[in-house]
Amino acid sequence: MTDPSRDPSGDASRRVDLDLDLDLDLARKVLEAQPFSRLVGARITAFGGGAAVLEVDLREELRQQNGFAHGGVLSYAADNALTFAAGAALGAAVLTAGFSIQYVRPARGRTLVARAEVVHAGRRQAVVRCDLLTRDEEGAETLCAVAQGTVLSADT
Amino acid sequence: MTDPSRDPSGDASRRVDLDLDLDLDLARKVLEAQPFSRLVGARITAFGGGAAVLEVDLREELRQQNGFAHGGVLSYAADNALTFAAGAALGAAVLTAGFSIQYVRPARGRTLVARAEVVHAGRRQAVVRCDLLTRDEEGAETLCAVAQGTVLSADT
Amino acid sequence: MTDPSRDPSGDASRRVDLDLDLDLDLARKVLEAQPFSRLVGARITAFGGGAAVLEVDLREELRQQNGFAHGGVLSYAADNALTFAAGAALGAAVLTAGFSIQYVRPARGRTLVARAEVVHAGRRQAVVRCDLLTRDEEGAETLCAVAQGTVLSADT
Amino acid sequence: MTDPSRDPSGDASRRVDLDLDLDLDLARKVLEAQPFSRLVGARITAFGGGAAVLEVDLREELRQQNGFAHGGVLSYAADNALTFAAGAALGAAVLTAGFSIQYVRPARGRTLVARAEVVHAGRRQAVVRCDLLTRDEEGAETLCAVAQGTVLSADT
Numbered sequence: 001m002t003d004p005s006r007d008p009s010g011d012a013s014r015r016v017d018l019d020l021d022l023d024l025d026l027a028r029k030v031l032e033a034q035p036f037s038r039l040v041g042a043r044i045t046a047f048g049g050g051a052a053v054l055e056v057d058l059r060e061e062l063r064q065q066n067g068f069a070h071g072g073v074l075s076y077a078a079d080n081a082l083t084f085a086a087g088a089a090l091g092a093a094v095l096t097a098g099f100s101i102q103y104v105r106p107a108r109g110r111t112l113v114a115r116a117e118v119v120h121a122g123r124r125q126a127v128v129r130c131d132l133l134t135r136d137e138e139g140a141e142t143l144c145a146v147a148q149g150t151v152l153s154a155d156t
Numbered sequence: 157m158t159d160p161s162r163d164p165s166g167d168a169s170r171r172v173d174l175d176l177d178l179d180l181d182l183a184r185k186v187l188e189a190q191p192f193s194r195l196v197g198a199r200i201t202a203f204g205g206g207a208a209v210l211e212v213d214l215r216e217e218l219r220q221q222n223g224f225a226h227g228g229v230l231s232y233a234a235d236n237a238l239t240f241a242a243g244a245a246l247g248a249a250v251l252t253a254g255f256s257i258q259y260v261r262p263a264r265g266r267t268l269v270a271r272a273e274v275v276h277a278g279r280r281q282a283v284v285r286c287d288l289l290t291r292d293e294e295g296a297e298t299l300c301a302v303a304q305g306t307v308l309s310a311d312t
Numbered sequence: 313m314t315d316p317s318r319d320p321s322g323d324a325s326r327r328v329d330l331d332l333d334l335d336l337d338l339a340r341k342v343l344e345a346q347p348f349s350r351l352v353g354a355r356i357t358a359f360g361g362g363a364a365v366l367e368v369d370l371r372e373e374l375r376q377q378n379g380f381a382h383g384g385v386l387s388y389a390a391d392n393a394l395t396f397a398a399g400a401a402l403g404a405a406v407l408t409a410g411f412s413i414q415y416v417r418p419a420r421g422r423t424l425v426a427r428a429e430v431v432h433a434g435r436r437q438a439v440v441r442c443d444l445l446t447r448d449e450e451g452a453e454t455l456c457a458v459a460q461g462t463v464l465s466a467d468t
Numbered sequence: 469m470t471d472p473s474r475d476p477s478g479d480a481s482r483r484v485d486l487d488l489d490l491d492l493d494l495a496r497k498v499l500e501a502q503p504f505s506r507l508v509g510a511r512i513t514a515f516g517g518g519a520a521v522l523e524v525d526l527r528e529e530l531r532q533q534n535g536f537a538h539g540g541v542l543s544y545a546a547d548n549a550l551t552f553a554a555g556a557a558l559g560a561a562v563l564t565a566g567f568s569i570q571y572v573r574p575a576r577g578r579t580l581v582a583r584a585e586v587v588h589a590g591r592r593q594a595v596v597r598c599d600l601l602t603r604d605e606e607g608a609e610t611l612c613a614v615a616q617g618t619v620l621s622a623d624t
Contacts, residue, residue, distance in 0.1 A: 034219070034220045034221050034226060035216055035217045035218065035226075036217065036218050036219060036220060036225075036226035036228055037220075037226070038217075039195065039217045039218070040228070060191055061191045061194075061195045062191065062192050062195070063191045063192060064191075064192060065186060065189035065190050070190060070191075070192035070236075071235045071252055072196070072228070072232025072235050072236060075231035075232060075234075075235050075255075076226070076227075076228025076229075076231060076232060077228075079227045079228050079231050080226075080227070095259075096259060097258065097618045098256065098257050098258035098259055098618055099231075099257060100255070100256040100257075100568050101231075102254035102431075102439045102460055103251075103252060103254055103439075104432040104439050105434070119414075119455065119458055120417065122417070125620065127414045127415075127458060129458060143432060146431055146439060146460055147460075148414055148458055148460055150414055150565045150566055150618060152620075253409060254439075254462055256412050256616065258616055258617070258618055259595075260587060260588040260595050275570075275611065275614055276572040276573065276611060280464070281409065281464065283410075283570045283571075283572050283614060285614060299587065299588060302587055302595060302616055303616075304614055305570070306409045308436070308437070308464075342533060345533035346538060347528055347531045347532075347538075348529065348530050348531060348532060348537075348538035348540055348541060350529075351507065351529045352540070372503055373503045373504065373506075373507045374503065374504050375502070376502045376503075376504060376505075377498060377502050381504075382502060382503075382505070382544070383547045383548070383564055384504055384505075384508070384544025384547050387540065387543035387546075387567075387569075388538070388541075388543060388544060389540075390543075392538075392539070392540060395539070407571075408539055408571060409571060410568065410569050410570035410571055410613075411543075411568070411569060412566065412567070412568040412569075413567065415563075415564060415566055
């Protein structure tokens with residue numbers, strides 16, 4: 001799996017670490033190893049090439065008092081999707097420095113879909129963007145939030 | 157409960173809405189009405205005067221694969237604390253426009269504490285800051301993230 | 313000029329304000345009325361349909377100590393492009409609540425180009441994204457930062 | 469100059485870099501070497517211990533069309549103050565990854581004051597907060613924006 005967004009001036013000696021590049025199966029194992037992701041009920045449906053897609057079925061337990069998905073579920077999905085997308089570009093040892101999320105409209109629908117994509121991956125960090133949408137029973141998608149963040153390569 | 161951060165040029169006609177100002181008991185009822193907050197196990201320990209404190213005991217279900225609290229739990233706590241603090245200043249009908257979070261260090265400890273404070277409340281919006289700390293069994297606190305955001309008065 | 317991103321549930325009575333919709337010529341007049349934009353040397357090259365493009369020729373006076381464009385020039389461009397794009401969707405009376413910017417790589421080149429696009433415009437606010445790129449003498453573009461923010465309709 | 473916010477687990481081998489710690493005089497030289505900071509007319513009035521204060525006299529050239537300081541001047545000041553504060557903690561070779569700014573009220577007054585403080589400095593990055601205020605002729609200060617960001621140690 002190649003990552004066209006990787007900075008060509010990257011340090012070749014880091015290639016050793018990237019022999020451990022995650023593929024979708026491995027990414028799913030990492031997600032499965034996160035107790036909070038199991039509690040929320042998230043799943044990864046795409047991973048690789050500097051991108052990741054995380055989905056969450058919006059059951060009643062994930063709502064706030066007005067019946068919409070809780071903003072904290074959206075921010076969880078943004079945080080995790082941004083991190084996994086960066087992992088797809090930088091390798092498994094990543095650490096999210098932080099992110100920003102803007103809520104567009106209340107999230108209602110069957111499934112929350114968080115699509116994150118690395119905008120640029122350097123040697124030490126990646127800048128990542130994420131669209132958060134809800135998908136209804138017919139498959140129609142509605143944007144509910146946008147996010148962006150910086151993810152760092154963790155020290156080895 | 158007065159809010160010293162309220163802009164003195166605020167529209168007096170809004171006072172009607174603010175007769176419904178939440179106190180701690182009412183804030184707790186709102187939190188209890190949020191299924192996701194019950195799932196996470198959050199509680200409000202302070203509310204009023206443009207500020208709010210939200211706490212979450214960091215049980216195993218709230219972790220990520222390395223044993224720390226999942227970043228999504230911190231972002232949930234930031235999102236909710238920011239919103240409640242704004243509610244303490246603007247009244248019950250608020251809507252978070254968005255927020256930014258910077259992770260400082262991995263969150264480990266017994267309890268996550270999110271302390272949010274309105275920096276300024278105008279007629280239509282509030283800017284809010286939030287410190288996220290973990291507290292251990294001895295009561296010692298360690299900063300794990302900082303957040304800031306904008307919360308809007310929702311239309312009536 | 314129509315704005316397809318406008319929320320169909322928008323309040324029809326606001327149409328009175330939007331009779332004053334800015335077109336490119338008017339947008340340029342607003343920019344010209346900003347002393348700081350004249351100092352920086354910015355120009356608007358596109359405006360309308362919930363989008364705006366702001367350009368700045370990166371003369372020596374706009375640099376930092378290493379010869380790159382100063383981060384403050386990029387953040388100025390993001391702030392203004394986000395605001396103008398929202399103005400193209402919401403009308404002339406807008407106020408930026410805030411924004412977030414992530415720097416991707418040092419900005420060098422002949423011209424900084426800030427392309428902002430409304431992601432969603434509701435009745436009272438717009439969420440806007442912005443790509444910041446540098447363009448060299450041959451016209452090749454390189455991404456240097458990404459930004460996103462919330463812009464509010466100002467009170468009338 | 470010690471920095472109490474420095475993570476005690478920091479790598480001692482980095483001390484070599486920190487022999488070049490900037491003091492106020494050196495910080496002023498760096499600012500002076502930034503053409504854009506000269507164009508804006510910024511000055512550093514405090515520096516050290518993981519903090520920095522940047523001031524800008526709000527002359528007419530720094531305004532937008534309504535007479536207030538342009539948002540781009542505030543974001544410039546936030547960007548630079550955050551970076552210098554991080555430099556006071558991490559050493560001279562720093563690179564701002566990004567920041568978020570929330571505007572509180574229009575900025576009017578004689579001088580813009582940007583007070584930035586490192587919230588936490590690790591080995592590779594610092595999280596920094598910044599208050600932006602305007603100061604009038606009598607010395608009274610009014611908050612106009614708040615910002616926070618992440619600054620990285622640049623590679624040597």
